[in-house]
Amino acid sequence: MISFVALLLCFLGVVEAVNFDQCIREVQSGLWGSVGGTDNYGNPVSDISNATSITYDLCVRACGPGAEPFVWNIFSQQFSAWLLPYLAIVAQLPLGANDKFDNLVALLLSIGSPTLAAYSLALTVLNGHWIARRFSRFSYPNVRHAVQILSKLQQAPVKVARGSMLASLVVLPENNQWWSELVDRLDYFFFTWSISSVASIVWVFVAFLFVVIDSFTGTIVSETLNANGQGVGSVYLWLLPVVIGWLLLGPKCDSVRLHRAMDLANAEAYVATEHGPVPADEVSSDRAISLARKLGSVHRDEMCTPPIYNYARYLPWVQSVEEVYHVFEAASKRAELHHSVDPDVPWEREEKGGRAIVRAENRRGTLAQVDAYVRPTRHLYRSHWGPGVLSRFLVSSLLALALTWATTGAAVIVVWFTPTRGLGCRSGAYLLYGATSTLVWLMLVISSGLAHYSTQAATDIEGNPVYTRATRMAGLVSILLRRVGKCFATCNALWIVLACIFQFSSFFDRCYCNSSVLGLGSFAYDVIQLVPADISTMKTAWIGGVALAGLSSILFVLFVNIFKDPPLPAE
Structure with a gap:
């Protein structure tokens, strides 16, 4: 599947490839007129020869709507460094169902809804x-x-x-x-812990550490700016605390x-x-x-x-x-x-x-x-839900949302502050992933609550359950939410993998995406040549994103480690 997508992108890149370096030189020479040149903050320049960025409209006219050519060396390097280790650690997620389809759905649920x-x-x-x-x-x-x-x-x-x-x-x-x-x-x-699980975790950790260090060097920043996998490394980082947490349990x-x-x-x-x-x-x-x-x-x-x-x-x-x-x-x-x-x-x-x-x-x-x-000496009020379910639900929800949006937010920060700064295709892809992940979680949790409510039926004289219209409706809505939620999770899992491939393959490296049209609208512009201030700001944002994702993952693992072995009652 991944090879097919790569070959397709390579073919499309050959058919409609653009060259932004050549394009900016033509603009600076005055070939496309004296209007449309800007600095790296979107401000118009008086002398077109000093332009380092161009408006979105000029970008489409001068450079074309297509993407930069697919470069296999960049794709393979970024894919193997950033995405492949995470795809390998997905195999370490706990399964165990007797039905292979249930195991597949569990994997898609995990990837589609962290x-x-x-x-x-x-x-x-x-x-x-x-x-x-x-x-x-x-x-x-x-x-x-x-x-x-x-x-x-x-x-x-x-x-x-x-x-x-x-x-x-x-x-x-x-x-x-x-x-x-x-x-x-x-x-x-x-x-439980095994050589393969430890090796996978170490592989991801070392790969993430090395590539983060390498990504801060000037060569990678300048040559693979828009294909860099900093955001990918952060958006998948939730896998580490989840896998480690289950291994601890x-x-x-x-x-x-x-x-x-x-x-x-x-x-x-x-x-x-x-x-x-x-x-x-x-x-x-x-x-x-x-x-x-x-x-x-x-x-x-x-x-x-x-x-x-x-x-x-x-x-x-x-x-x-x-x-x-x-x-x-x-x-x-x-x-x-x-x-x-x-x-x-x-x-x-x-x-x-x-x-x-x-x-x-x-x-x-x-x-x-x-x-x-064992007959109670007093009347017991038996709740349909159980003691403390709301407090544990809230704490678990806050922890899950914090981990999801810390890692997804870190990915958004990384690409948001990569010129052109703002909401674009890459940051929009990560936001969509996080939002869909949250929506799937919400739908399935509501579905489980409705499923539980649907079983709280009264009984007749002979002890047979008597279901009301409300309980029957709750059961039907529960099934609908569960199935739609799983469909969304499957699409979201495929989407995040595809979005990463698009980023590595330069598919997103086009006027529309590079100009952050989603966020800037009519004020969109495309930064083509970086200045030293851009690199400094970008590295600061990258460091902040890595720190946010890493710290949230560490805190989640600490939470699991602290609460995983409570003292048992004395025998």
């Missing part, structure tokens, strides 16, 4: 920190395992069933093995291994009966905690295990966590009051390592006793 990619990562980090703190005041057995399991299942469509199954899973000592073994089964290495996103781990653990689950605990298989095929294998079209993204889809699982995951939380809360309160599950069994106090522990004898009882043990 905002969504950073948002899902920040949300995952904050969720892990939140659940650890929320469960930290409990001292009931397996609470530490519950935090670990639920945190690792953010990449999966986890389902938690209310009732006796969940009560038995938490209370019965026979299920200790279920908790511990599931933690072990989920502790596998799927997306090590998400469990292999769909096959997740389902297998859950199935093997659930095969060893026990439930309480009136005659004592029995294997869950003897009672029902349902389980207290499981992974959904099939959901409706509204919840399509929840089934996809690549971590970028964590945005779609956010609200359902919080609801699942709350179900488990309330059971542990009730059981912990009963244990603190030294109440056994079976009221006829006296409480036996035991300490281990200076901490009181709950003995197995105090955790056994009949089905009715287990249900009563």
